[in-house]
Amino acid sequence: MKTRHVELGERSYPIYIGDDLLGNADLLKPHIRGQQVMVVSNETVAPLYLEKTRYGLRDFDCASVILPDGEEYKNLDILNQIFDALLENRFNRQCTLVALGGGVVGDMTGFAAASYQRGVDFIQIPTTLLSQVDSSVGGKTGINHPLGKNMIGAFHQPRCVIADTGSLDTLDDRQLSAGIAEIIKYGLLGDAEFFDWLETNMDKLINRDNATLVYAIERSCQDKADVVAADEKESGKRALLNLGHTFGHAIEAGAGYGKWLHGEAVGTGMLMAADLSMRMGWIDKPTLHRTQDIIERAGLPIRAPSYMDFDHFMERMSVDKKVRDGKINFILLKAIGDAVVTNEFNEIHLRETIEAHRALTDT
Amino acid sequence: MKTRHVELGERSYPIYIGDDLLGNADLLKPHIRGQQVMVVSNETVAPLYLEKTRYGLRDFDCASVILPDGEEYKNLDILNQIFDALLENRFNRQCTLVALGGGVVGDMTGFAAASYQRGVDFIQIPTTLLSQVDSSVGGKTGINHPLGKNMIGAFHQPRCVIADTGSLDTLDDRQLSAGIAEIIKYGLLGDAEFFDWLETNMDKLINRDNATLVYAIERSCQDKADVVAADEKESGKRALLNLGHTFGHAIEAGAGYGKWLHGEAVGTGMLMAADLSMRMGWIDKPTLHRTQDIIERAGLPIRAPSYMDFDHFMERMSVDKKVRDGKINFILLKAIGDAVVTNEFNEIHLRETIEAHRALTDT
Numbered sequence: 126m127k128t129r130h131v132e133l134g135e136r137s138y139p140i141y142i143g144d145d146l147l148g149n150a151d152l153l154k155p156h157i158r159g160q161q162v163m164v165v166s167n168e169t170v171a172p173l174y175l176e177k178t179r180y181g182l183r184d185f186d187c188a189s190v191i192l193p194d195g196e197e198y199k200n201l202d203i204l205n206q207i208f209d210a211l212l213e214n215r216f217n218r219q220c221t222l223v224a225l226g227g228g229v230v231g232d233m234t235g236f237a238a239a240s241y242q243r244g245v246d247f248i249q250i251p252t253t254l255l256s257q258v259d260s261s262v263g264g265k266t267g268i269n270h271p272l273g274k275n276m277i278g279a280f281h282q283p284r285c286v287i288a289d290t291g292s293l294d295t296l297d298d299r300q301l302s303a304g305i306a307e308i309i310k311y312g313l314l315g316d317a318e319f320f321d322w323l324e325t326n327m328d329k330l331i332n333r334d335n336a337t338l339v340y341a342i343e344r345s346c347q348d349k350a351d352v353v354a355a356d357e358k359e360s361g362k363r364a365l366l367n368l369g370h371t372f373g374h375a376i377e378a379g380a381g382y383g384k385w386l387h388g389e390a391v392g393t394g395m396l397m398a399a400d401l402s403m404r405m406g407w408i409d410k411p412t413l414h415r416t417q418d419i420i421e422r423a424g425l426p427i428r429a430p431s432y433m434d435f436d437h438f439m440e441r442m443s444v445d446k447k448v449r450d451g452k453i454n455f456i457l458l459k460a461i462g463d464a465v466v467t468n469e470f471n472e473i474h475l476r477e478t479i480e481a482h483r484a485l486t487d488t
Numbered sequence: 489m490k491t492r493h494v495e496l497g498e499r500s501y502p503i504y505i506g507d508d509l510l511g512n513a514d515l516l517k518p519h520i521r522g523q524q525v526m527v528v529s530n531e532t533v534a535p536l537y538l539e540k541t542r543y544g545l546r547d548f549d550c551a552s553v554i555l556p557d558g559e560e561y562k563n564l565d566i567l568n569q570i571f572d573a574l575l576e577n578r579f580n581r582q583c584t585l586v587a588l589g590g591g592v593v594g595d596m597t598g599f600a601a602a603s604y605q606r607g608v609d610f611i612q613i614p615t616t617l618l619s620q621v622d623s624s625v626g627g628k629t630g631i632n633h634p635l636g637k638n639m640i641g642a643f644h645q646p647r648c649v650i651a652d653t654g655s656l657d658t659l660d661d662r663q664l665s666a667g668i669a670e671i672i673k674y675g676l677l678g679d680a681e682f683f684d685w686l687e688t689n690m691d692k693l694i695n696r697d698n699a700t701l702v703y704a705i706e707r708s709c710q711d712k713a714d715v716v717a718a719d720e721k722e723s724g725k726r727a728l729l730n731l732g733h734t735f736g737h738a739i740e741a742g743a744g745y746g747k748w749l750h751g752e753a754v755g756t757g758m759l760m761a762a763d764l765s766m767r768m769g770w771i772d773k774p775t776l777h778r779t780q781d782i783i784e785r786a787g788l789p790i791r792a793p794s795y796m797d798f799d800h801f802m803e804r805m806s807v808d809k810k811v812r813d814g815k816i817n818f819i820l821l822k823a824i825g826d827a828v829v830t831n832e833f834n835e836i837h838l839r840e841t842i843e844a845h846r847a848l849t850d851t
Contacts, residue, residue: 212635272575
């Protein structure tokens, strides 16, 4: 087992990475203050891992709530099911919530924990690659609104993160690729050496070699933890973690939540960000090709839906959280491993980028 | 105009108290960072004060949303109307929300501000006495759940509080008394000198003498600000502000939200807390009588609904936020001006207290 740390003063916490960690009472116990524990999971993950997780919590008063599975359920109504369960079970302020599932479960459980009685503890047990390398770390929690993704939420740090690589065995290939998108992101935005490593090891990663997976998760978590420690509330550097997300969120919303996986949209979004960077003369063609090559090798899509034209993207991007004083902010590349936040783009370049990445037909 | 301060490091903020402050652009401007301002009000307050408030915001891009009036609307559905308005108007992270109304509007607006895009600025313009002396100060925000009051929320401090005593002219007597309940609370829990002052000045207060009102608001805000500065997230001393609230919340919920005003329930709740303190031998009969006398002179009820027996109270109080490790916490009195948090009560004394304060018949 590997351990990494997110350094945030008295809110610091460990990330445990390794095989067969689920249900390990010794890992969980030191991070639970009270007696009441509510495990929040979904219909897909609960049959696989709920029993094992509850075994690890056998010394506590444990209850659970099972949500429907999918990004389309990441809303206020389903969030309320968690509050219902907490109140029906008379959970108090000393309780702990445990998120057992992917990013949707983690984000909703985290926001429920941030809001229940104005804030209780929670633990992240991410069971998808994407949530292990991204959403479980850093304390961003929230839900979607019909008019925008993650528009309602809170910064609320977990007490610990337990990334059990064993839970990836049950992940389908599409979900695995979606997770790799966020791994590539860390290389692209600030860790050129890791990007090189990914070029060498992408085949092993796609084939789920365990040591390769553990290293990729560990390094991604460390890269993210360093950014979060430097800028918890996203007043500066943390915005770089949104590389690919301005385009990506527009694609997710434009396609209808649940059609595209978040990581898939981020994959295409990163390529579009690289393409826009090239059109602006910030990176050269070979750099764009390296970016496209690794995204394709990860099994990720490289084109947005055919009906998503310039206006469609603008409509979606103008409600993005990264909009500031009416200007859309993009995270663009100066080089592999060197991303910057900017609103200094040329509309013609943006139009060309969007046109270049519209699918010719939709499958 | 008087100014008081809540000292919370970089989140410190002023409370302005005086007549005709609404619509004062010079007061508002320094506390608004971006260009977009959303005024949240309700159907009762908006016709009276919205236009004037918007006049004070004439240099900003200002929109407004009007909620239905009443504690029964302090829920997730109505909260969502604020998010709808923010997103329909494409409000960004630099926006400011302005709460124009009583405690319900303030609590909901504050929680919307805490959650919108994971946190934006807000300003409190409380228009009821109760919200001027209590809920607008200190950063507690939230909504109710069918199973408990203020069960979902956040700590989120406003950028400033503007308490315009002119807005109290339109307040009915019942609302005025409800506000005085919270004023009495500050005297009872930690400011014996203020309690004495209230005994002397209650008639002037009830008759809305302006200088008396301003002083009572100012002193209440200072007492509250001191407690909040010492313990923002209620890990200790701040719990004292819940004097009367364990019984009070049970009465509000038991009667059905909206039937009793919050301050009315707190009035009866404080008397019950004093009664329980006396039965435990902590205060003497004359002290209980002084407490009952001031509550009655403020025009507040002294009995809970007739159908609220011991079991009914226990059912409600066991989901209270003040429950810890299964034990109900009460704020009880050692003397006037000296309250303590305790779970060391005798069930027989509690039964007696509840029986002694059940109305014989309900009106």
